[in-house]
Amino acid sequence: MSPSSVPASGQGLASKLIQSRKRKNDDDGDDEYEPSGTPNTKRPRKDPPSHSEIESKPKPGPRREPHGQPLVWSEKRASLAAALPYYKSHQGSLYTSSLVPYGILVDAQVGTRDHFSSQVIITSLGGGRVIDNDTGKMERDKDQKDDGVPVRALSNNIGRRIVAIAGSGNWLIPVKMPHYYCVLDYFQITDFWWEKIPAKVKEVQQAMVRLEKVDLATRSWFAPKGASREEAREFDVGEYACKTITCGTCNTPSKEKFNWGWACLNKDCEKFFEFALKTNTPLLEYNENFLRERTSYTPTNPEQDARLDSLIPPLPELDDTSLGCEEKYKGGIVCPRCHRCNNRVEWGGWVCESPGCEFRLPMPLRMVPTENILKENNKFKDSRYHHETIRKQVFKNDHYEAAVYILPGEHPNEYAGSVTDFKLNDKAIERDGGINDLYQRMQREDMPLKRRAAKNAGQRIEELTSHFSTNFGAPYKFGVVVKDSAGFHSAPKPVMETLLRLTWAGQEAVRLTHETLEGLKDNQTPEGVIPKEFEPFNEQLVLGYFEKSKISAHDDGEKELGPTVASLSLGSPSMMKWMPKKGLKIGEPENEPDKDTGKTKNPKKQRAPMLKIPLQHGRFMVMHGAAIQKYYNHSVDPAGIHRFAMTCRSIKKETIPDAKQRELAEVDGKIPDEWAAIQYNGNRDTFELKETGQIVSLPGGVVESNDAGHD
Numbered sequence: 013m014s015p016s017s018v019p020a021s022g023q024g025l026a027s028k029l030i031q032s033r034k035r036k037n038d039d040d041g042d043d044e045y046e047p048s049g050t051p052n053t054k055r056p057r058k059d060p061p062s063h064s065e066i067e068s069k070p071k072p073g074p075r076r077e078p079h080g081q082p083l084v085w086s087e088k089r090a091s092l093a094a095a096l097p098y099y100k101s102h103q104g105s106l107y108t109s110s111l112v113p114y115g116i117l118v119d120a121q122v123g124t125r126d127h128f129s130s131q132v133i134i135t136s137l138g139g140g141r142v143i144d145n146d147t148g149k150m151e152r153d154k155d156q157k158d159d160g161v162p163v164r165a166l167s168n169n170i171g172r173r174i175v176a177i178a179g180s181g182n183w184l185i186p187v188k189m190p191h192y193y194c195v196l197d198y199f200q201i202t203d204f205w206w207e208k209i210p211a212k213v214k215e216v217q218q219a220m221v222r223l224e225k226v227d228l229a230t231r232s233w234f235a236p237k238g239a240s241r242e243e244a245r246e247f248d249v250g251e252y253a254c255k256t257i258t259c260g261t262c263n264t265p266s267k268e269k270f271n272w273g274w275a276c277l278n279k280d281c282e283k284f285f286e287f288a289l290k291t292n293t294p295l296l297e298y299n300e301n302f303l304r305e306r307t308s309y310t311p312t313n314p315e316q317d318a319r320l321d322s323l324i325p326p327l328p329e330l331d332d333t334s335l336g337c338e339e340k341y342k343g344g345i346v347c348p349r350c351h352r353c354n355n356r357v358e359w360g361g362w363v364c365e366s367p368g369c370e371f372r373l374p375m376p377l378r379m380v381p382t383e384n385i386l387k388e389n390n391k392f393k394d395s396r397y398h399h400e401t402i403r404k405q406v407f408k409n410d411h412y413e414a415a416v417y418i419l420p421g422e423h424p425n426e427y428a429g430s431v432t433d434f435k436l437n438d439k440a441i442e443r444d445g446g447i448n449d450l451y452q453r454m455q456r457e458d459m460p461l462k463r464r465a466a467k468n469a470g471q472r473i474e475e476l477t478s479h480f481s482t483n484f485g486a487p488y489k490f491g492v493v494v495k496d497s498a499g500f501h502s503a504p505k506p507v508m509e510t511l512l513r514l515t516w517a518g519q520e521a522v523r524l525t526h527e528t529l530e531g532l533k534d535n536q537t538p539e540g541v542i543p544k545e546f547e548p549f550n551e552q553l554v555l556g557y558f559e560k561s562k563i564s565a566h567d568d569g570e571k572e573l574g575p576t577v578a579s580l581s582l583g584s585p586s587m588m589k590w591m592p593k594k595g596l597k598i599g600e601p602e603n604e605p606d607k608d609t610g611k612t613k614n615p616k617k618q619r620a621p622m623l624k625i626p627l628q629h630g631r632f633m634v635m636h637g638a639a640i641q642k643y644y645n646h647s648v649d650p651a652g653i654h655r656f657a658m659t660c661r662s663i664k665k666e667t668i669p670d671a672k673q674r675e676l677a678e679v680d681g682k683i684p685d686e687w688a689a690i691q692y693n694g695n696r697d698t699f700e701l702k703e704t705g706q707i708v709s710l711p712g713g714v715v716e717s718n719d720a721g722h723d
């Protein structure tokens with residue numbers, strides 16, 4: 013068979029979808045492509061299929077078993093991005109760095125002109141698509157921009173090697189996929205060009221790329237099992253060649269890529285995509301020579317190739333100068349046993365998520381010296397900010413300074429609640445049994461801190477929180493599900509000590525808030541919005557932050573929560589911000605949506621912060637008043653490498669509908685008697701018996717409180 017007469021296996025599916033291209037019927041019955049926008053005035057004809065018919069995804073036919081198994085795979089999108097240095101992309105299909113492409117993922121967004129066989133991939137570039145209201149799918153409705161990163165990265169790197177990954181949503185993959193995401197192999201970029209594709213209103217321009225497997229000598233794992241060479245579409249370099257013709261109009265060479273003959277593929281040429289030959293077929297397909305041509309691979313950048321030489325990245329090792337909480341240790345790993353990509357979920361190391369694979373890579377953090385933390389904190393600018401509509405009052409004594417910020421509500425002279433920022437004096441931080449000491453003891457505790465699902469729990473597109481967390485006392489559902497809560501009866505001592513400290517901060521903040529409110533002549537906040545009574549805490553959430561971990565904007569407005577939330581920051585500094593929620597008339601005016609288009613100019617995910625408080629090592633922060641959670645979001649951006657935030661709340665047990673959960677909250681949230689008998693007195697920086705005021709050691713022989721600060 014001559015090359016051009018061989019049926020284009022693997023092309024049929026895509027090409028059938030293209031038959032909807034607008035055609036005009038002329039008298040000789042010969043069909044020819046009608047350039048877009050040219051009205052057919054000859055005679056009525058059948059309407060062309062709608063755009064959604066053109067782009068509708070066919071059901072995948074029966075797929076054959078693969079010849080082999082992928083070297084690397086993943087069931088979750090985020091783990092893929094976390095574990096593979098050549099695909100650190102959490103959203104886009106192409107991973108680039110400094111405009112160099114490293115990896116491409118082709119999943120469900122395969123276009124109708126895409127092609128997949130065991131040595132060649134042809135795919136359209138993503139980006140610039142919009143949701144089609146008729147089909148609910150992402151469709152291109154206008155020309156693709158030629159200055160986007162994927163276009164620039166691929167078009168300028170012909171001949172470079174990148175890694176191709178397939179998702180099981182890709183209906184052109186010729187074999188059954190053993191896992192949802194499978195790394196295919198190294199491919200070189202052989203061609204980049206522009207095409208016209210049918211779109212809803214008119215044809216639009218789209219960028220395309222052709223990739224060819226680098227190692228042509230070894231059969232691809234994703235070739236069909238038992239396939240002949242022809243069926244697997246395996247060809248050698250030099251066996252086929254695709255003709256190149258130089259355009260007479262723009263003088264640019266283009267390959268003859270289509271069965272409609274040659275067309276200039278320079279999108280700036282006036283003859284762009286105008287086919288020279290009439291053809292008997294209405295179906296625009298790739299030319300077999302273009303599909304079968306093979307290219308020998310010459311490394312364009314041997315140094316880069318060597319760095320990515322193995323598709324399985326080496327396991328991380330803790331180097332001598334690291335503590336284990338640096339950003340590089342938050343990435344994922346490829347399990348050396350089963351080759352699954354795994355995110356770092358646990359504070360203490362990595363665990364393979366494959367059922368039955370017991371691989372673990374522990375990496376306990378080294379102790380972070382307090383002096384490192386103090387250096388970070390001293391460098392951190394105490395750049396507090398509050399909006400002019402926030403009322404502020406500062407209270408000072410020998411042991412602490414407290415700034416109370418009263419946040420406005422929606423109506424004039426009504427307040428939502430307060431944020432109180434306590435800064436302890438140096439003695440309370442440095443003394444034995446003080447804050448520095450508590451930080452060191454917290455580090456020594458073996459806490460079950462984990463990253464939890466922030467979105468789409470358990471699903472392929474599950475996203476993990478950036479920080480690690482664990483819960484003590486009554487179970488708390490904090491946006492993310494913290495299932496494994498431990499009762500206060502079995503909480504580590506630093507957690508219980510912090511509960512006492514935060515209880516003092518909470519009580520004091522309620523008192524200082526009301527002292528401040530009493531001084532506001534215009535205050536017309538309805539009774540009860542900012543309660544006068546402190547509701548005791550029965551829960552503590554411990555958050556652990558590695559370098560560059562953060563917590564994005566959210567509120568603590570669950571209906572089960574009492575009005576006071578108090579936290580203690582230990583370790584690296586961070587900036588906490590409060591932003592009014594969208595649509596509220598609080599703070600600076602929000603960008604209003606345009607009356608005609610309904611679109612908001614430069615819409616921001618969050619509104620500008622109205623309050624910023626630097627949470628340095630040893631700072632207590634208390635939010636009081638449930639309306640704060642109703643009107644404001646808060647976020648925290650740590651600035652250093654290692655931080656704990658310990659936050660106490662009161663869970664209203666009566667709001668828990670399930671009797672068992674209610675009982676659990678009762679039992680787990682109960683403070684053991686030996687701790688319930690003691691209180692922290694921040695005005696004197698001492699732990700003392702509630703009944704007598706006698707200064708005492710903490711239960712379990714925890715470092716004795718120093719009464720040097722007693723007044």
Ligand SMILES: O=C(O)CCC(=O)C(=O)O
Pocket residue numbers: 553555563568579581588627646647648657659
């Ligand atoms: O990290 C922090 O200090 C606060 C965390 C937080 O926003 C929360 O627990 O709701």
